[in-house]
Amino acid sequence: MKLEGFELRRIRMPLRTPFRTSFGTEHERDVLLLRVVTSESEGWGECVAMSSPLYSAEYVSGAVSVIKRFLIPSLSTVDASRAVRDMARFKGHPMAKAAVEMALLDAQLRASGMSFGTFLGAVRESVPAGVSVGIAPSIPSLLSTVEDYLAQGYVRIKLKIEPGWDVSPVRAVRERFGDDVQLQVDANAAYTLADARHLARLDDFDLLLIEQPLAEDDLRDHAALARLIRTPLCLDESITSAKAAAFAISLGACQVVNIKPGRVGGYLEARRVHDVCVAHGVPVWCGGMLETGLGRAANVALAALPGFVLPGDTSASDRYYVEDITEPFVLEGGRVRVPGGAGLGVVPDGDALGERSTWVEWVPV
Numbered sequence: 001m002k003l004e005g006f007e008l009r010r011i012r013m014p015l016r017t018p019f020r021t022s023f024g025t026e027h028e029r030d031v032l033l034l035r036v037v038t039s040e041s042e043g044w045g046e047c048v049a050m051s052s053p054l055y056s057a058e059y060v061s062g063a064v065s066v067i068k069r070f071l072i073p074s075l076s077t078v079d080a081s082r083a084v085r086d087m088a089r090f091k092g093h094p095m096a097k098a099a100v101e102m103a104l105l106d107a108q109l110r111a112s113g114m115s116f117g118t119f120l121g122a123v124r125e126s127v128p129a130g131v132s133v134g135i136a137p138s139i140p141s142l143l144s145t146v147e148d149y150l151a152q153g154y155v156r157i158k159l160k161i162e163p164g165w166d167v168s169p170v171r172a173v174r175e176r177f178g179d180d181v182q183l184q185v186d187a188n189a190a191y192t193l194a195d196a197r198h199l200a201r202l203d204d205f206d207l208l209l210i211e212q213p214l215a216e217d218d219l220r221d222h223a224a225l226a227r228l229i230r231t232p233l234c235l236d237e238s239i240t241s242a243k244a245a246a247f248a249i250s251l252g253a254c255q256v257v258n259i260k261p262g263r264v265g266g267y268l269e270a271r272r273v274h275d276v277c278v279a280h281g282v283p284v285w286c287g288g289m290l291e292t293g294l295g296r297a298a299n300v301a302l303a304a305l306p307g308f309v310l311p312g313d314t315s316a317s318d319r320y321y322v323e324d325i326t327e328p329f330v331l332e333g334g335r336v337r338v339p340g341g342a343g344l345g346v347v348p349d350g351d352a353l354g355e356r357s358t359w360v361e362w363v364p365v
């Protein structure tokens with residue numbers, strides 16, 4: 001199988017409703033898609049970088065540049081695991097690298113007829129769906145949003161929090177919907193160890209976890225915080241590789257891990273993070289970056305691995321988008337089905353892509 005080139009495409013994906021986190025509000029996604037063309041098949045990759053470097057150092061235009069100028073020219077083969085090694089000489093840019101790896105994996109698997117789930121080691125045909133709820137304009141508006149998601153069947157609610165919007169919204173959700181709802185919070189690094197006493201007030205609400213309360217590089221303080229509060233700590237931004245996961249776990253900086261393939265440089269490394277966490281008895285769940293149906297297909301396949309014992313941010317397509325670019329992922333009994341077809345098992349709709357494209361460029365290999 002010979003590598004012929006990559007089509008890079010940016011598409012506009014308006015969000016159904018603005019999505020507010022502790023680092024900003026998103027109204028639409030500027031998504032970079034890769035379509036790799038080989039002598040035998042094509043493959044799709046999705047870069048999860050945001051338009052601005054707010055979640056991590058990567059951003060879409062930077063990913064376009066590093067993929068064009070360095071990552072694609074470094075490729076010696078279609079083989080995804082070899083490609084990851086080829087790209088490793090360039091520092092950083094895990095989301096850009098993950099998009100290239102994903103496209104190559106998809107092309108390889110479509111050619112061989114194997115599904116993403118089978119390749120990764122999926123043990124389930126569907127996965128329980130959690131949903132992420134942004135910081136709301138008011139408590140009543142939050143409660144109505146949560147009520148709607150619970151009515152749709154979501155089995156886990158994740159509330160974004162930040163200083164000034166934490167204990168009250170969590171208490172309101174608990175008081176309104178009871179103790180049985182699986183509930184967790186995500187701070188996106190908005191607090192410091194000085195907030196420990198305040199964060200300990202969340203222990204009253206029997207949360208599954210508190211996600212990334214402190215800064216990405218603050219493992220020592222996370223370990224100190226873990227000794228001051230009862231709610232399990234989960235890390236997201238801090239876990240940049242399997243090695244980082246092992247280090248954070250050994251320090252006692254986290255008791256749960258959110259796995260995001262884009263953050264760790266691809267699906268192969270994501271599986272290694274899973275394997276390290278399983279070896280340490282640490283539960284994992286699949287995080288989300290508002291992916292289109294392409295990235296969602298790969299994430300749902302990953303979330304079907306045995307160590308993913310907590311519901312992930314693997315929501316239905318209509319959580320974020322009025323219309324997806326692939327067949328939409330839907331909620332069935334609180335679960336999302338793992339695609340069974342070769343590769344990702346989904347393909348983008350040509351018309352939808354065309355309507356949404358803002359830029360396309362062919363990069364020959």
Ligand SMILES: O=C(O)CCC(=O)N[C@@H](C(=O)O)c1ccccc1
Nearest residue numbers: 055132188287288289290291313315
């Ligand atoms: O459901 C989803 O795909 C989004 C889940 C979610 O909350 N993602 C957060 C996060 O910090 O994990 C995020 C959103 C936007 C950008 C970066 C990160």
